[in-house]
Amino acid sequence: MIVHDTPLNSYYASTSWIINITIRKDNWALTKTIQSLSFCTIPNDGFFEGIELIVTSSTTPSNGDKVVIHYYGRLAAKQGWRFDSTYDHKDQNGEPLPFEFVLGSGKVISGIESAVRSMKVGGIRRVVIPPSQGYQNTSQQPIPPNFFDRQRLFTTIFNPTRLANGEGSTLIFDIELVSLRRRRKL
Template identity: 75%
Template sequence: MLSYGVSKSSSRVPHIVTFCCNNPHHPTTTHAESHSVVTRRALSLLATATASVFSVPVLVSSSSVRYLEAAAAASTPRFSELPESGGVKALDLRVGDGDYPVNGDQVAIHYYGRLAAKQGWRFDSTYDHKDETGEPIPFIFILGSGKVIAGIETAVRSMKVGGIRRVIIPPSQGYQNMDQEPVPPNFFDRQRLFTTIFNPTRLANGEGSTLGIIIFDIELVSLKHL
């Protein structure tokens, strides 16, 4: 099961000592300002990295800054566009060890859906759909049926059972009408989703290229050959 949240204590940044040029008790250097700028740049790169924990040394030299920049760049996740997907971009958070599904298979997925146009607003999550025992209920569909938005079908088709993938789905591969699945069971979430994606005023203003961008975290739980 996926877990979401941000830990305030999961990463630590070094204590940066700054020198005030107007204070006679502080040493001065002609490179202080430029070094501070480079240091802030390195910390910014580090903050955007998604490795679980970094242990960062005190930044005292340009070589340390270059090392941090390289480490941050190497650990930043890379999305790649799926072949023949119409622009769907994917990042594998965990690669599964099961089978690949094919058209006609019944697949079960858990998902966490967000809407980019609402600053990452979560419009639905299967982990909130519980059975009588309190277990989350996965979303089940037939791959290739056309009832599910194209971006999800494309993403699932190249996953293995047990895998978890984050996908960015452009409007052309997302919701084209209100009959496509998956949709939030909650009426108000469903209405908010559709009134954002299909907002006539914003579409008329040329915002169609961004309104329907959907971000899904998908876990391929199981598949069944029918």
């Protein structure tokens, strides 16, 4: 799936896609088919759009909160090549390790921070992140732990020819907000 300047809702409406998402938790999997898409506009320095795959009525995080997410990251420029997924990172018991970060810290690409900021705990959202909201340097998280995946990601995103032509790499992330821990008030 490659999305350039077409708004996400126009893109999906014109292709009449059906999205299948598989949610894995505690040794069980639920496959949900989503035919009626719920779009959201995500404010940032520029706006970008997302699709609400699962919406809950829980709380949303604020800057300074520690958030825990699962994600599945793909590059639109490589025909949807999956460069990383928290479900591939396992602890000593073989359980998937979620990704944790402090919202607003600036250590994570801004597109993920913006998407998570308006999510509710338990919600799942697919976002198409434009290059301006994606990786700006090789220290921004999340970074694939596998050397070859990391090299392929960065050589695609920071390819001098692509950058000279004004092209960047659009990222596609499925994000689940697993939990949050409120920052302590002083």
